[in-house]
């Protein structure tokens with residue numbers, strides 16, 4: 001069983017996507033993003049602050065009232081009028097909403113939109129929650145396109161640009177009792193006519209210890 005969920009991308013990934021020197025307006029959504037706490041007012045304020053701390057010039061933020069979704073063009077246009085002053089001082093939108101919000105916001109504001117969220121699948125924890133903390137936030141969620149098969153979760157080498165080439169007769173070279181998940185992914189994407197997903201290079205996973213962790217000798 002797999003489960004989809006929209007979550008906020010790591011701030012570092014959002015910063016990478018912002019062109020150098022661009023002035024940013026953070027826009028949230030009053031509907032699902034507010035209810036599910038990935039893009040309401042509080043999250044807009046937090047992200048604006050986090051971007052500033054990373055040296056990004058943030059002109060301001062805007063979020064429609066609770067219940068109003070920016071995927072609705074009328075709501076997006078209303079937001080554009082309410083936040084006209086901030087938008088005039090902005091070069092790009094950083095959008096904290098579902099992917100459905102992108103076209104309406106781009107059309108209403110006339111500005112390029114950088115998505116600050118991502119729909120992921122991922123493995124499930126014992127409590128049936130998507131293991132967001134394990135997600136690598138691939139440029140394109142392979143699991144979403146491949147019916148829930150997340151290579152980061154199911155490949156023992158955590159290959160995000162697989163396969164590794166070691167599979168024998170369709171079996172994983174590390175765990176021979178298991179099928180190679182990358183061969184399964186390839187079959188599913190081919191059947192769905194989505195082999196284009198594999199043309200997107202995914203940034204390699206860094207296993208360097210983060211601050212506070214001790215490196216092993």
Ligand code: SF4
Nearest residue numbers: 122136138141143150
């Ligand atoms: S394929 Fe990538 S983005 Fe999708 S759930 Fe797995 S690690 Fe996350």
Ligand code: SF4
Nearest residue numbers: 155164172173180181
């Ligand atoms: S054989 Fe397949 S599942 Fe096993 S490590 Fe290599 S790519 Fe990953």
